[in-house]
Amino acid sequence: MTDHAAPIPASERIEVLDTIRGFALLGIFIMNMPAFNTSLFLGFDAAMWPHWWDRGTEMVRDVIFSGKFNSMFSMLFAIGFTIQLGRLQAREPERATRIYLRRLFWLFVFGLVHACVFWAGDVLHMYALLGLLLLLLHRLSDRAIVTLIVLCLLYPAIRGTIRIMTSTPEDIQAIVAVTQQAISADNAGFGHGNFLDTVRRSTAAMFILYTYPWQLGTFAAYVQFFTTVLLGLLLGRHRFFQNVTAHLPLVRRIQWWALGIGLICGSAFVIWRSVVANPMDASVWRILAGTGYIFGRVAIMIFYVATIVRAVCNESWRRRLAPITLTGRMPLTNYLLQTLIGVILFYHWGFGLWGKVGPALDLVLAVAIFFLIQVPLSRWWLSRFPRGPMEHLWRVLTYGRGALQATAGPTGEPAAYRDDRPRASSPN
Numbered sequence: 001m002t003d004h005a006a007p008i009p010a011s012e013r014i015e016v017l018d019t020i021r022g023f024a025l026l027g028i029f030i031m032n033m034p035a036f037n038t039s040l041f042l043g044f045d046a047a048m049w050p051h052w053w054d055r056g057t058e059m060v061r062d063v064i065f066s067g068k069f070n071s072m073f074s075m076l077f078a079i080g081f082t083i084q085l086g087r088l089q090a091r092e093p094e095r096a097t098r099i100y101l102r103r104l105f106w107l108f109v110f111g112l113v114h115a116c117v118f119w120a121g122d123v124l125h126m127y128a129l130l131g132l133l134l135l136l137l138h139r140l141s142d143r144a145i146v147t148l149i150v151l152c153l154l155y156p157a158i159r160g161t162i163r164i165m166t167s168t169p170e171d172i173q174a175i176v177a178v179t180q181q182a183i184s185a186d187n188a189g190f191g192h193g194n195f196l197d198t199v200r201r202s203t204a205a206m207f208i209l210y211t212y213p214w215q216l217g218t219f220a221a222y223v224q225f226f227t228t229v230l231l232g233l234l235l236g237r238h239r240f241f242q243n244v245t246a247h248l249p250l251v252r253r254i255q256w257w258a259l260g261i262g263l264i265c266g267s268a269f270v271i272w273r274s275v276v277a278n279p280m281d282a283s284v285w286r287i288l289a290g291t292g293y294i295f296g297r298v299a300i301m302i303f304y305v306a307t308i309v310r311a312v313c314n315e316s317w318r319r320r321l322a323p324i325t326l327t328g329r330m331p332l333t334n335y336l337l338q339t340l341i342g343v344i345l346f347y348h349w350g351f352g353l354w355g356k357v358g359p360a361l362d363l364v365l366a367v368a369i370f371f372l373i374q375v376p377l378s379r380w381w382l383s384r385f386p387r388g389p390m391e392h393l394w395r396v397l398t399y400g401r402g403a404l405q406a407t408a409g410p411t412g413e414p415a416a417y418r419d420d421r422p423r424a425s426s427p428n
Contacts (some may be wrong), residue, residue, distance in 0.1 A: 013329070014083075014241050016312045019321050021076055021328030023308055026370050027069025029338045031061065033362040035121050036342030038355055039186035040205060041179045041216070054358040061359065062273075063266035067224065067297035068304060070123060073331075074225040075301070077127045078232025079241065081134050097135065099398065104131040106397045110332070110390070118198075119339050120205035124332075126222060130229050138233060145230050152227035155220065156294055160287030167282050175215040182208055190347050191354035198347055227298060244309055255306035258299045265296030326378045327370075330388025334374050341369055 038048075049055065084103075088096035111124030137145075182205065189201030213219040240247060272289035311317040327334050344350035345365070346357070357365070381388065387395075 015318075015325060016244055016309055017076060017079065017241055018328035019312050019325040020072065020305060020308050021331045022321075022324035022326070023304065023328075024069045024072040024076065025327055025331060025334050025338070025374070026324070026367070027065055027304075028073060028335070029370055030065050030363060030366040031067075031069065032121060032338065033342060033366040034359055036119065036339070037346045037353065037357050037362060039183040039190075040121055040209075041182040041186065049358045051358065051360075053360045057359040057363055059270050059274075061363070062270050063263065063296075064300060066266075067293070068301045071224065071228040071297055071301045072305065073123070074127065074130070075228040075232035075235070075305075077131070078134060078229040079236040081131060082138070082233060082236025085135075085138070100131075100135070103394070103398045104128045106394055107131070110336075110394070114336060114339065115206050116199070116203040118202060118343055120202050120209060122339075123225070124335075126225060130222070130226060133226070134229065134233060137230075138237075142234060142237075145234055149227055149230045152223050152230070153294055153298070154291070155223045156290035157287050159214075159220070160282065160290060163282040164284075164287075171215075172281070175212065178208065178212060179216070187355065191352075192348050195349045198343070198349065224294065224297070227294070228301065231298075245313055248310065248313060251306045251309050255303055255310070258303040258306065262296045262298075262300030262303055265292040265299065269293040269296060323375045323379060326382055327374055329382060330378055330391055332394060333388030333390040334378065336390060337374065337377075338369075341373070 042048075049058075081100075085096060085100055088099055092099070105128070108125050108128035111122045111126070111128060114124060115122035137148075140148075185201060185204065189197050189204075193201065209216055209218045235241065244251075269289050269292050272285060276285070276289075308321075311321060346352075346354045348354060378388075385392070
């Protein structure tokens with residue numbers, strides 16, 4: 001046993017997980033792009049974007065993108081948790097929990113800075129907090145975890161029933177007023193303010209989101225992420241992705257069933273939202289639509305994961321997906337880079353496009369930036385360095401420079417960095 005905990009070598013990476021991360025980054029960017037452009041508190045306002053192509057794009061985003069990719073990312077976070085904690089416990093069992101808590105602490109710091117300085121839609125701090133729950137729950141039985149997943153899936157029905165029984169028109173009016181004030185403040189700060197104005201507004205938006213967690217959906221977002229975090233815990237515990245080819249028959253069976261369930265549930269939600277007069281009103285139909293949305297987001301996510309797994313297990317498709325896999329090797333860097341690009345495009349201190357780009361062009365921009373900037377940049381960076389810059393910083397903060405230097409070879413480069421440059425077409 002060494003005197004210092006060492007970071008996990010890149011040679012131990014699981015390629016299919018990197019490919020899934022790459023697709024998750026693309027989907028998250030597609031969903032986040034409108035939120036860089038308009039207030040987080042706005043939602044979709046058909047009157048603001050009257051063109052059919054914008055309304056159609058929003059409907060497509062709701063059915064096949066909304067919630068699916070951040071759910072995928074939270075599932076991957078939990079899978080990574082089980083792999084990393086397991087390896088730490090095997091190498092340094094007496095220090096494994098402390099090291100992982102340090103890792104979560106710095107992830108929380110990254111997320112808090114990201115949220116308060118640039119964009120309040122950050123999920124990193126949420127993953128860090130959910131990581132603490134994983135540490136508490138990771139020894140639960142499979143049956144207990146499945147029970148928690150079912151309860152999370154039913155949360156919209158439980159919460160909706162409570163709202164019907166307890167909410168009053170005054171409550172709804174109060175939260176509408178808070179939302180409208182937040183939208184106006186966002187438009188002023190991000191649409192007309194300088195950099196310091198946007199920092200103050202981002203911090204204020206975070207404060208509002210956590211001041212009204214039930215009313216503004218912050219708590220619901222945690223529950224939704226926790227659902228797929230628990231699913232990732234199960235998959236990680238049973239080492240599903242370490243020998244994914246053995247599970248291909250199961251993957252094939254669930255792939256199309258998941259798609260069918262997801263499309264039905266997602267379409268039902270979109271239809272409800274298009275015909276309801278006030279989505280804020282508590283009603284039985286709102287409960288059914290909200291529950292359908294949750295089932296749909298998980299089902300479509302499972303379909304995407306199953307499709308990617310099958311593609312990676314096919315050699316020709318594996319080579320075609322290699323560029324996306326590279327982006328998934330530096331997910332923290334690419335996630336934060338997406339925010340940086342988004343705020344530069346839309347905030348007043350950047351190109352000032354706030355409120356001027358509709359959902360259709362948002363979609364085009366997200367796909368173009370991902371494939372024309374992030375994919376080539378990831379390829380260029382990883383041809384020179386073993387991991388992304390933010391991933392390296394996270395490792396240094398977690399393990400310390402001493403731990404990295406302790407594993408260095410004769411060239412002075414840490415052993416975990418030698419001979420592990422990612423190769424797009426080689427197996428892990």
